[in-house]
Amino acid sequence: MTEILDGKLLSFKIRENIKKDVEVLKNRGISPCLAVIVVGYNKASLKYVSFKEKACKELGIESMIFKLPENTEEINLIKLIEELNNNQRINGILIQLPLPSHLDQNAILEKISPFKDVDGFTPYCLGRLLTDNPLFIPCTPKGVLKMFDEYKIALEGKHAVVVGRSIIVGKPLSLLLLRKNATVSICHSRTRNLTEITKKADILCVAIGKERFISADMIKEGAVVIDIGINVTDTGRVVGDIDFDEVKKKASYITPVPGGVGPMTIAMLMENTVIAAKLQKELSG
Ligand code: GUN
Numbered sequence: 001m002t003e004i005l006d007g008k009l010l011s012f013k014i015r016e017n018i019k020k021d022v023e024v025l026k027n028r029g030i031s032p033c034l035a036v037i038v039v040g041y042n043k044a045s046l047k048y049v050s051f052k053e054k055a056c057k058e059l060g061i062e063s064m065i066f067k068l069p070e071n072t073e074e075i076n077l078i079k080l081i082e083e084l085n086n087n088q089r090i091n092g093i094l095i096q097l098p099l100p101s102h103l104d105q106n107a108i109l110e111k112i113s114p115f116k117d118v119d120g121f122t123p124y125c126l127g128r129l130l131t132d133n134p135l136f137i138p139c140t141p142k143g144v145l146k147m148f149d150e151y152k153i154a155l156e157g158k159h160a161v162v163v164g165r166s167i168i169v170g171k172p173l174s175l176l177l178l179r180k181n182a183t184v185s186i187c188h189s190r191t192r193n194l195t196e197i198t199k200k201a202d203i204l205c206v207a208i209g210k211e212r213f214i215s216a217d218m219i220k221e222g223a224v225v226i227d228i229g230i231n232v233t234d235t236g237r238v239v240g241d242i243d244f245d246e247v248k249k250k251a252s253y254i255t256p257v258p259g260g261v262g263p264m265t266i267a268m269l270m271e272n273t274v275i276a277a278k279l280q281k282e283l284s285g
Contacts, residue, residue: 002248002249002251002252002253002254003151003252003253003254004248004253004254004255004256005147005151005226005253005254005255005256005260006256006259006260007143007147007255007256007259007260007261007262007263007264008258008259008260008263010146010147010150010263010264010267011143011263011264011266011267012263014146014264014267014271015055015058015059015267015270018059018267018270018271018274019058019059019060021274022059022060022061022274023060025274025277025278026060030277030278030281031062031277032061032062032091032092032273032274032276032277033061033062033063033064033089033090033091033092033273033277034052034056034061034062034063034064034090034091034092034093034094034118034269034273035063035064035065035066035084035087035090035092035093035094036049036052036053036063036064036065036066036094036096037066037068037077037080037081037093037094037095037096038065038066038067038068038095038096039068039069039070039072039077039095039096039099039100039103040068040069040070040072040099040100041070042098044230044232045096045097045098046067048096049065049067049096051266052094052266052269053065055266055267055269055270056270056273059270061270061273061274062089064090066080068080070100071100071102072100072103074102074103074104074107074108077103077108078107078108078111081093081095081108081111081112082111084116085111085112085113085116088280088284090116091116091118091273091276091277091279091280092116092117092118092272092273092276092277093112093113093116093117093118094118094119094269095108095109095112095119097121097168106123109121109122109123110122110123114128114135114136115135115276115279115280115283116276116280117135117136118136118139118269118272118273118275118276119136119138119139119269119272120134120135120136120137120138120139120172120272121138121167121168126167126171126172129172129175129176130175132179136272136275136276137172137176137268137272138167138168138169138172139264139265139266139268139269139272140168140169140173140207140228140261140264140265140268141169141172141173141176142176142268142271142272143261143264143265143267143268144173144176144205144226144228144261144264145176145180146264146268147226147255147261147264148180151253153203153224153253155177155180155181155182155203156180156181156182157181157182157183158182158183158202158203159182159183159185159200159201159202159203160174160177160182160183160184160185160201160202160203160204160205161184161185161187161197161198161200161201161203161204161205162174162177162184162185162186162187162205162206162207163187163188163191163194163198163204163205163206163207163208163213163214163241164187164188164205164206164207164208164209164228165186165188166207168207169207169228170186170188170207171186173205173207173228174186177203177205182203185197185200185201188208189208194218195217195218198214198218198219199218199219199220200220201219201220201223202220202223202224203223203224203226204219204223204224204225204226205226205228206225206226206227206228206229206240206241206242207228207229207241208229208241209229209231209241210229210231210241211229211231211233211239211241212239212240212241212242212243212244213229213241213242214227214241214242214243214247215243215246215247216243216246216247216249216250219247219250219251220250221250222250222251222252223250223251223252224251224252224253224254225242225247225251225253225254225255226254226255226260226261227240227241227242227244227254227255227256227257227260227261228240228241228261229241229242229257230257230258230262238257238258239257240255240256240257240260242254242257244256244257
């Protein structure tokens with residue numbers, strides 16, 4: 001029997017706990033606040049930012065949304081980041097990716113204070129993860145690990161194959177799986193004989209951004225399959241990177257899209273914002 005990993009339900013449970021945590025913090029005079037910056041008019045980005053704003057509201061977390069025009073100059077974006085770094089009311093700073101192509105993503109991300117880096121994308125936070133001493137863990141990979149925990153899916157000694165090598169998902173997820181003693185292979189768009197590798201996966205995590213890219217003949221019978229893709233079809237349907245209906249027949253566990261990893265990402269962002277609020281309280285004494 002294939003079990004569906006229900007990220008919607010799990011994220012709801014997590015959000016209920018965060019809500020309580022926020023209430024306790026507020027009673028101690030700490031009001032968590034997240035700043036979100038989005039540059040340009042990418043429809044998907046604006047939609048994700050609205051989901052993040054809504055989640056904050058539901059959990060009692062304050063949010064400040066900065067919508068900047070497509071032609072924003074790097075110097076002005078950096079100025080805003082520096083203001084937010086110095087603003088004591090703000091605990092977390094998130095820059096929605098991707099940025100327009102004239103902006104240097106690395107030069108911008110590294111300006112975020114690591115102690116407010118709730119996405120975990122600064123070189124400092126990624127370095128802390130690499131050196132087995134994480135500060136903020138990127139939200140999507142953190143959400144995937146929570147699902148393994150919740151459903152008691154053992155990782156130790158398993159062959160985990162990650163398809164995708166972004167800093168948002170593929171690279172940090174690979175490190176987290178390694179920290180759980182999985183044997184990790186990282187594949188990407190230039191990998192030769194991809195099927196040979198994916199067929200050996202006990203755990204297959206896919207974040208490549210191509211509609212129904214993984215078919216049933218690419219997986220091993222009984223594999224755990226995690227779909228981290230969000231694609232919109234020509235007819236407006238949201239689908240993942242995995243051919244869910246066919247792969248489901250072979251997998252032991254599988255995440256749906258929507259309702260799988262997506263809601264977990266937002267729940268983890270809320271969790272990281274609360275962690276940031278507590279951290280800053282400690283830092284300010
Ligand atoms: N774009 C797609 N996913 C993410 C994410 O988790 N964080 C940010 N900042 N941008 C994204």
